Amino acid sequence: MSQTFVVVAETRGGKLRQVSLETAAAASLSAQPDDRIAAVLLGSGVSAFAGELAAAGVSTVYVVDHPALEAYRPDAYLAALRKVFEHVPPDAVYLGHTAIGRDLAPAVAAALDAGQISDVTAIERKGDRVVFTRPLYAGKAFEKKTFERGPWVVTVRPNNIKAIEADGSPCETVTVDYPAPSLRSVVKDVVKKMSGKIDLAEAKIIVSGGRGVKSADGFKPLEALAAVLGGAVGASRGACDAGYCDYALQIGQTGKVVTPELYIACGISGAIQHLAGMSSSRVIVAINKDPEAPIFKVADYGIVGDLFEVVPLLTEEFRKLL
Ligand SMILES: Cc1cc2nc3c(=O)[nH]c(=O)nc-3n(C[C@H](O)[C@H](O)[C@H](O)COP(=O)(O)OP(=O)(O)OC[C@H]3O[C@@H](n4cnc5c(N)ncnc54)[C@H](O)[C@@H]3O)c2cc1C
Incomplete structure (x- = not known):
């Protein structure tokens, strides 16, 4: 039976993050030919990035564009993802192993009653199984893990899985309504501390x-x-x-x-x-x-x-x- 892999994409500073393209590639490596790769774009003014995800092999991009999603808030993002999952019930959800991905993934796993493997650095499809490699003991060893059953949630370490360039197959964009729920957290300010312009x-x-x-x-x-x-x-x-x-x-x-x-x-x-x-x-x-x-x-x-x-x-x- 064909499966649906959902990639949670991230934007920062007016750009789609490179790790999101790598995460889309990770989903493609996990998928069989008749599986479907979808992506979710959450934020404010993010619809423009759907094309870039299409070029990375995603067939449908679900866009939740709302001012409440401008800065990351776990409750707001999870509520938006739940809305998306009503349209596209996922067999697997892939996020970047970033500050947002690490925070959000366990909440997504709990919402879907899914298993989770974090910080994945390599993926191999072996018949019905997907085998995930992740580092252990501060990178001194690596373990290979698989899931007995889905749904599953995976976070993908940046700069490890090469982004792919797809064949330009058509990609559908679906706008998902998001009546902002009453949220417990408020972002007052985002203090940016980065080493120059490069993340x-x-x-x-x-x-x-x-x-x-x-x-x-x-x-x-x-x-x-x-x-x-x-x-x-x-x-x-x-x-x-x-x-x-x-x-x-x-x-x-x-x-x-x-x-x-x-x-x-x-x-x-x-x-x-x-x-x-x-x-x-x-x-x-x-x-x-x-x-x-x-x-x-x-x-x-x-x-x-x-x-x-x-x-x-x-x-x-x-x-x-x-
Ligand atoms: C729980 C825990 C978590 C930690 N987490 C981290 C972490 O995330 N990241 C981290 O980095 N550390 C972490 N540490 C600290 C770590 O153990 C080391 O203390 C730290 O990495 C040492 O930093 P350093 O190499 O800059 O300093 P030092 O060990 O003091 O080394 C300085 C080096 O500079 C060389 N040097 C001096 N002058 C010159 C010169 N002019 N030209 C060339 N070489 C020179 C010296 O030969 C020396 O090798 C953690 C420690 C603990 C206990």
Whole structure:
């Protein structure tokens, strides 16, 4: 029997988030040819993004456009999703493993009496089963899991599953009425703290600083390198605790989990809690003056040296190349 996979898409700063296209690809990888991939766009002024989802293999986009959905509120979003599920009862719901996805997924699972697998990094369809891979023990091991029965809810880690470009098959847009329910929460203000314009979780290149940068000013050479490479700046908790940068930049077990193509760790020792947030990066470069620093054990390329000499040299050389 054909199944319906529903992708909950996210927008931010007037754009559809890349992770939503990856989540649509995750749903496609889980589906069989006669299954249906639908997506939900929740927010205010979001209908314009339906076309982008169509290009990612989605056949129907359900749009709930309402001022009450402008900023994320779990009760408002869940109420809107319940409305959508009246139109399209899902066999599976896929969300990004983002701040919103992590908050909303358990509520969706409870609403559907569904099982949930979080932080999925790979998906394989094996006959009737879909096998999900997810990291364990701060990325030291991976487990493969499947569901005995549906419905199920899955969150997909950003930057792991490649977005697909579909063949341009037609996509239907359905506007869903949303009489805003009486909500318990109110968003008073959204305080944005990001490393420049690029979202750390979705950045392809990250230049990260640790306690070795020694001061807030010590981040300036790292910012210059990130700017030349078109990347974002991140940090270890050591740097955040020392007051050199904002906790919004923290990467690791209690910070953000990132999977960029290139991670440049500058003056970071490589504590297990930091590795938990970045060890799945495709290429890791470590710059540290201590040749015994544990970060070198996970690094693909290591530079033993003073970051204040090495980083400006790299910036200069990349500037010539790019
Ligand atoms: C429950 C818990 C959760 C945690 N969560 C996180 C987390 O999410 N993220 C995280 O990062 N940490 C986390 N930590 C902290 C973690 O254990 C480490 O303390 C922290 O990562 C160390 O930060 P650091 O590498 O910047 O500092 P340090 O360990 O002090 O390392 C600084 C490094 O800089 C090098 N250095 C110094 N000067 C220079 C220079 N001029 N040039 C080049 N290299 C230089 C030194 O050789 C050293 O290796 C957590 C800890 C606990 C207990």
